[in-house]
Amino acid sequence: MKGAIIPCSPPVCHKQDWKKQLATAITDPGALLELLKINKEQMGKGNAQSLFSLKVPYAYITRMKQGDPNDPLFLQVWPHDAEFVTSPDFIADPLEEKSSNPIPGLLHKYKSRVLTITTASCAINCRYCFRRHFDYQNQSYNDTAWNSWADYIKQHPEIDEVILSGGEPLLLPDDKLARLLQQLELLPQLKRLRIHSRLPLVIPDRITEEFTALAKSSRLQWVLVWHINHPAEIDDAVQDAAKLCHDAGIVQFNQSVLLKKVNDSIEVMQKLSERLFTNRIQPYYLHLLDRVAGVQHFEVTENKALKLYNQMLVELPGYLVPKLVREEPAKSSKTPINISEAPI
Ligand code: SF4
Incomplete structure (x- = not known):
């Protein structure tokens, strides 16, 4: 039907x-x-x-x-x-992550944060993924990798936050996650643990009692960044998972990628922001698509993105409007898109 x-x-x-x-x-x-x-x-x-x-x-x-x-x-x-379809503007590594990959499994792009490639696979393969061509070989968490990550972090006292990314960090089973957490907590310079994950959205049962217990007992402040692109992705099970995280004291944000035919309308973006907030997830970033080979058909032009963003500013209270950004190689932070140029 x-x-x-x-x-x-x-x-x-x-x-x-x-x-x-x-x-x-x-x-x-x-x-x-x-x-x-x-x-x-x-x-x-x-x-x-x-x-x-x-x-x-x-x-x-x-x-x-x-x-x-x-x-x-x-x-x-x-x-x-x-x-x-190929194009010289859509390439394998548009963010030049290779140049920010000082040791296997670790990316250091932004001053106080270091990103770890915790696992080499994902729970879902998103077609627009900016790491779809990433060479995951030898880039995942194990005790040997940890020793070199820990050495690197100790040599960079400015790092106070570790980001678990991937691949999919929450593919690590809870016992391994507990071990990694134990190791992280031994580094006094660290204040926060951030997890970028699509797994709680894709399989909400990933938010287990063991997982929330780890968050509750941790000395680090936990931040979970959901990757939700469309309000229809949020069903009852996702809402329950978000509530469990909230009750465990995890601060929750969401980042979306603006995707043609998926979420490039004011109706969808408005509903997404409202549903996120109802579920205690703060809209955080709206990313322009990274120009990775094979994803061209998802691209929304910057002009259209700005127009949509302008509508969001009108329709939503400021705290429900995520920051419109793009990621660029060799930049010390995400690049905000200049909204003063937004067509009305
Ligand atoms: S979950 Fe994230 S890293 Fe994995 S395929 Fe999707 S976008 Fe890429």
């Missing part, structure tokens, strides 16, 4: 082991189309998975509308033929 949300099947209706849910993620484009009752003729066969594999857990698929090839969640994961 066109427009119907896929009914929740037993594996995701009750709190389930998130690792089992991960293990049954859909990786076959044909199977995804069949589940969603979307026509192969409309969407092609998903051949772009040869460039970047398809991966989407069932808990995320349940929020997509059946029979709708324009569903904004489906578009974020579908290996579209447009990914084969």
Whole structure:
């Protein structure tokens, strides 16, 4: 039935082991189309998975509308033929992260923060990902990696915040996360632990009791940055996960990427900000797309982005408007987009 949300099947209706849910993620484009009752003729066969594999857990698929090839969640994961289009402006490493990667698994771009590539894979493969071509080889957390990260951090006393990123940092099971936390807490210069993750959105059961207990007992202040692009991604289970995090004292922010046909309208962005805030997640950044090879079809022009942003300033209270930014290589912070140039 066109427009119907896929009914929740037993594996995701009750709190389930998130690792089992991960293990049954859909990786076959044909199977995804069949589940969603979307026509192969409309969407092609998903051949772009040869460039970047398809991966989407069932808990995320349940929020997509059946029979709708324009569903904004489906578009974020579908290996579209447009990914084969090449352009000299869309390259493998537009942020030149290689030059900020002093030792494997560690990126030091911004003065007081250091980013760790905690795991080498993700729970979902987002087609617009700026790290889709990142060389993850030897770039993940283990005790050997930790020793070199710790040495680096100690040599840079200006670092007071560690960001767990990836890949997907919360793919680390809770016992490993506990070990990493223990190691981080031994560095007196650190004040905050920031986690950038899409896993609590994709599989909300990842927010386990063990996870929230770690946050509650930590001497570091925890910040969780959700990566939510569309209000339809926030279902009841996500709301419950956000509440658990809030109750554990975790400060929650959200960053979105502005994506053509996914969230480039005032109606969607307004609803997203409001839903985030209702769930105690503060809208934080709205990113212009990073110009990575294969993602050109998601790009929203800067002019259109500014126009949309201007509408957000009119429609929303200031505290619900995220900062419009782009990331640029070799800059000491994100670059704010000049909103004084916003067309009315
Ligand atoms: S979860 Fe993040 S790092 Fe992983 S594919 Fe999606 S955007 Fe990229």
